[in-house]
Amino acid sequence: MSAPVRTRNRSSLTHRVRYAARHPQRIAPYLRRLTRDWRIRRRTGGDHVAYYRAVMRADTARNPRGAVGTPSEERWNALGQLQFDYLLGHGLTPADRMLEIGCGNLRAGHHFIGYLEPGHYHGIDISPDILLAAQRTLADCKLQSRLPYLTLVNDLRLAHLPDGHFDVVHAHSVFSHSPLPVIEECFAHIARVLAPGGFFDFTYNRTDGTEHHVLHEDFYYRPGTLIALAESYGLAARVMDDWDKLPHKQSKIRVTGPAAQAS
Numbered sequence: 001m002s003a004p005v006r007t008r009n010r011s012s013l014t015h016r017v018r019y020a021a022r023h024p025q026r027i028a029p030y031l032r033r034l035t036r037d038w039r040i041r042r043r044t045g046g047d048h049v050a051y052y053r054a055v056m057r058a059d060t061a062r063n064p065r066g067a068v069g070t071p072s073e074e075r076w077n078a079l080g081q082l083q084f085d086y087l088l089g090h091g092l093t094p095a096d097r098m099l100e101i102g103c104g105n106l107r108a109g110h111h112f113i114g115y116l117e118p119g120h121y122h123g124i125d126i127s128p129d130i131l132l133a134a135q136r137t138l139a140d141c142k143l144q145s146r147l148p149y150l151t152l153v154n155d156l157r158l159a160h161l162p163d164g165h166f167d168v169v170h171a172h173s174v175f176s177h178s179p180l181p182v183i184e185e186c187f188a189h190i191a192r193v194l195a196p197g198g199f200f201d202f203t204y205n206r207t208d209g210t211e212h213h214v215l216h217e218d219f220y221y222r223p224g225t226l227i228a229l230a231e232s233y234g235l236a237a238r239v240m241d242d243w244d245k246l247p248h249k250q251s252k253i254r255v256t257g258p259a260a261q262a263s
């Protein structure tokens, strides 16, 4: 079964008017979000990381669990499990070393931390507030003895991480909130930290029409754009069709470094 074609442009006036007519109860929350985003953007200028950090601060203050996009406990659990099961199905072993980019409050991370050998999980995030929520998840799940690393970052240059270290790099629902320069920065540096044969999986909002964003929070890309960008940094990239069959709106791409291509 091939993935459904997605051409809807959520930033277009036509879409917004039609959507408002179909969901009048969502107009007030949308206007609140619009005002909040306008205020944050005025304060943070064109700095996307500062902007999104402020968005996460507001969302985490309102609901520390729901801030990663799943307001209900049930959905939080389901989305974490989905990510874990997928990588398990792709051969994740306890001996693997894993980097999770945009680890959030460990919705999936707590599964990985419990499964991997102690010290083998590294989570990085731009939001101090969500990393504090992540520490609470660790304590709630009694995972302290697994000694995960949770690190605040300001960019995706990965400068504090060692060469050739990670077998699996995972970024779920992070590039769906990232403009292209943020993704490009990650592509420019990911090969250095990947172990031989390692891979980097990320999800993104797929469009088969015009690329666009909604309120600088949700970005929609054509798969070809992301694959060509990865290739321009000497990486190989392919769409993960099996992920598209799962109950999740985003698509997934797997990137491998030059060493993996040669083997």
Ligand SMILES: C[S@@+](CC[C@H](N)C(=O)[O-])C[C@H]1O[C@@H](n2cnc3c(N)ncnc32)[C@H](O)[C@@H]1O
Residues within 6 Å of the ligand: 049, 052, 056, 067, 068, 069, 101, 102, 103, 104, 105, 106, 107, 108, 124, 125, 126, 127, 130, 153, 155, 156, 171, 172, 173, 174, 177, 178, 182
């Ligand atoms: C929707 S949440 C997903 C969290 C986690 N991956 C999960 O699936 O539960 C997005 C997370 O990515 C983080 N994030 C957004 N942009 C980032 C960036 N450029 N570098 C690192 N983290 C980022 C946010 O702070 C937030 O915690």
